[in-house]
Every structure is written in structure tokens, then in C-alpha cells.
Amino acid sequence: MRRTASRTTAVAVALTALAGLALAGAPSAAAEDRASFNLTVGATYFKGTIEFYNRSVTVNGVLRGLSTGCRRGAAWAFDSAGSPLDNRSTTAVCDGAVSKTIPLTADVPGGAAEVEVDLLEGNGHRIASCHVQRGFEYCE
Known part of the structure; x- marks a missing residue:
């Protein structure tokens, strides 16, 4: 019986530690609005999500370039x-x-109202873009 109690205690301690790690890794603030974007030109693209927060914006995406055409992603907050x-x-x-x-920093009351996302050539020339206002779900 004593051995079972020790195992139970060890399992409980381990689960508590794992729960604490999971909570510690959680972001401190949830996105107030989220939109997705998809900018595709030929075989290259920049696609992902735009997360609006109270005083900032985060653009997370996957950018694909080719050896025959480098690409950059860019974003503007308004x-x-x-x-x-x-x-x-x-x-x-x-x-x-x-x-x-x-x-992106949007240090004004209410944060950014609109975001522009761009797919650029390697030299910075814009080849595709989209705008999304806060509260909308998609820009292409």
C-alpha cells in the first residue's frame, strides 16, 4: 500500500509540473481579432495569419521563394x-x-485599425498585396 501511495504522489507531482509548464508557455494576451492572408504569385507565396492586439499586430506566415526569384514579406499597420x-x-x-x-507596433488607443501585407521581390519591389481591416477575417 505504501508503494502505491508513493507512485500516486509521484504521478501527481509530475502532472502538476507539466500543467505549470503548459501554462507558463501560454501567451500573456489573446489576439482580439485574427485574419488570414494568402498572397500567391506563380510558385511563390506569403500566407498565414494577422493577429490584432490592443497595442500591436503580429503577422505570422510562410514565405516561399525560389532560386530564380527571391521573395520577402512586409507588413504595415495603420x-x-x-x-x-x-x-x-x-x-x-x-x-x-x-x-x-x-x-508591428500599434501604440494608439485600440491598436491598429488596418494592416497591409505585401509579397515583395528580393529587391523590395511589391508584386502582390492585400489590406484587411480589424474585424474582417481574410485578405487576398
């Missing part, structure tokens, strides 16, 4: 008056599909 808040771009991808994250 306030409700259409003024730019922040913009950033990824490094070039020239061979395959790579996960990319673009964090």
Missing part, C-alpha cells in the same frame, strides 16, 4: 485615420518555404 503606425519586412527567402514573423 490607425483608424489611415496614418501609418509601423512597417517592417522579412529577410529574403531564395530557396524553399520558411516561417516568418513580423511584429
Whole structure:
């Protein structure tokens, strides 16, 4: 009986530790709105999700470039008056599909009202883009 109690205690401690690790890895704030995007040109693309937070935006996606055509992803955050808040771009991808994250600051009350996502050539020339307003679910 004593051996069973020890095992039960050990299992309970292990499960509690795992639960604590799972909670520790959770983001501190949930996205208020989420939209998906898909920019495809030929065999290259930038597709993923846009997550709107109170004072920021995160663009997570997969960017595919080819050895014959490098690609970059870019994103812009705008306030409700259409003024730019922040913009950033990824490094070039020239061979395959790579996960990319673009964090944007939107440090105004309510955060960004709109986001533009761009698929760029390696030299920065825009070849596709889409705009999504907060509350909408998709841009293509």
C-alpha cells in the first residue's frame, strides 16, 4: 500500500509540473481579432495569419521563394485615420518555404485599425498585396 501511495504522489507531482509548464508557455494576451492572408504569385507565396492586439499586430506566415526569384514579406499597420503606425519586412527567402514573423507596433488607443501585407521581390519591389481591416477575417 505504501508503494502505491508513493507512485500516486509521484504521478501527481509530475502532472502538476507539466500543467505549470503548459501554462507558463501560454501567451500573456489573446489576439482580439485574427485574419488570414494568402498572397500567391506563380510558385511563390506569403500566407498565414494577422493577429490584432490592443497595442500591436503580429503577422505570422510562410514565405516561399525560389532560386530564380527571391521573395520577402512586409507588413504595415495603420490607425483608424489611415496614418501609418509601423512597417517592417522579412529577410529574403531564395530557396524553399520558411516561417516568418513580423511584429508591428500599434501604440494608439485600440491598436491598429488596418494592416497591409505585401509579397515583395528580393529587391523590395511589391508584386502582390492585400489590406484587411480589424474585424474582417481574410485578405487576398
